[in-house]
Amino acid sequence: MLFSRSLALEVVRMALEAMRANKMRSLLTVLGVIIGVGTVIGMGAMVQGLDRSMAKQIRTFGSHILLVSPYAMNGPNSGNVPDSLLKRHAFTQEDVDAIKDLIPSIKAVAPLAWPGGEPDIKYGRDKARSTNTLGTSEEYFEASGLAVERGRAFTHAEVKHSAQVLMLGQDVVDAMFPHVSSIGKTVHLGGVPFVVVGEIARRGKMFGQSQDNVVMIPHTTLTKFYPPFFRKGEFRLKVKPREDIDIEVAKGELTELLRRRRHLHARQADNFVVESDDALLNLFHQLTAGFFIVMMAISSIALMVGGIGVMNIMLVSVKERTREIGIRKALGARRGDILGQFLLEAATLTGVGGAIGILLGVFVAFLASKLSPLPAYVAPWSIVAGLGFSVGIGLFFGSYPAWRAAKLDPIEALRYE
Secondary structure, three states, rough: OOHHHHEEEEEEEHHHHHHOHHHHHHHHHHHHHHHHHHHHHHHHHHHHHHHHHHHHHHOOOOOOOOOOOOOOOOOOOOOOOOHHHHHOOEEEHHHHHHHHHHHEEEEEEEEEEEEEEOOOOOEEEEEEOOOOOEEEOOHHHHHOOEEEEEEEEOOOHHHHHOOOOOEEEEHHHHHHHOOOOOOOOOEOOOEEEEEEEOOOOOOOOEEEEEEEOEEEEEEHHHHHHEEOOOOOEEEEEEEEOOOOOOOOHHHHHHHHHHHHOOOOOOOOOOOOOEHHHHHHHHHHHHHHHHHHHHHHHHHHHHHHHHHHHHHHHHHHHHOOOOOHHHHHHHOOHHHOOOOOOOHHHHHHHHHHHHHHHHHHHHHHHHHHHHOOOOOOOOHHHHHHHHHHHHHHHHHHHHHHHHHHHHHHOHHHHHOOO
């Protein structure tokens, strides 16, 4: 320790007194630090809030599940998809039956199919807009953890016989049946009559898109009446392992079975993808992490400007206090004492600026969360990191002025006017 704890506290007190005496100069000096730290804390709170909100939403829409597709989540819709991926076959009812029969660790398997276009849904003169149509089986509700709000889900017999029955999401119910029950009503989906047998419980939004603007029909019915997104009779799969089975174990068993069914040799790569619900979270984390890194780079410019301001004001302080430094050295102060004093003053200056920046960042983040749908969460580690980083800026940029003060010759310093 360069000097005692009591002396360190005295130095901090003197630094705070100096800031109080020169409020405007001190504010302008640490303005860059305030902006930089405030930006980091504010953006960090938004990113953390989005991450926590996304994790909660994904768990709501089905946890401990596996999604099986010919290609990765970000493959088929990302543009410039290689022909080798587009030519991959999806999955059939025979694959579903094999999974049920041969993998005891699997609890439910639901096919997922979409029409090539989005058919309109009408009831009399009422019409729901931009509705998503999903073809699936009765096991979808078990696989996804969905609840039925009113009525019932379609049955295995209805799926097997391509029955013209459907279930409505709550947005569709609100648009078409605001004052009456939809159960038992006949609606037209793409001009084809269907009987409403149930309503799906409200699920909320994901990525800002409503998950309740949906119509579910048996996948066999979708294949019968509408051009499917995949080849006829093919679909993706949503697979629910038993709760007591590790999801990676189930993923391995599922992958092995599908490789055998596709006659892949040991050296051949998979021509399908099995992803857990964590894969979507990881993808989202990658996006938000990239955004956070960009914001860190931008805020670092403000921190650099703030650090340069601190260096400048400390050099001025050294010049103004040259005689004081000479007196201290004449009374026995060592170079290390002078060095520590000025470093501590610089760290105190930027530490106060960092604390103001933290308060500013927290205020802006929560203000944004109140005025917009974007959530915010300030992690305790981000506050500690912001304060530590601001103090580090003071130590780094205050080191040169402190070194200049420490190496002053006491005799020359005492002569300085």
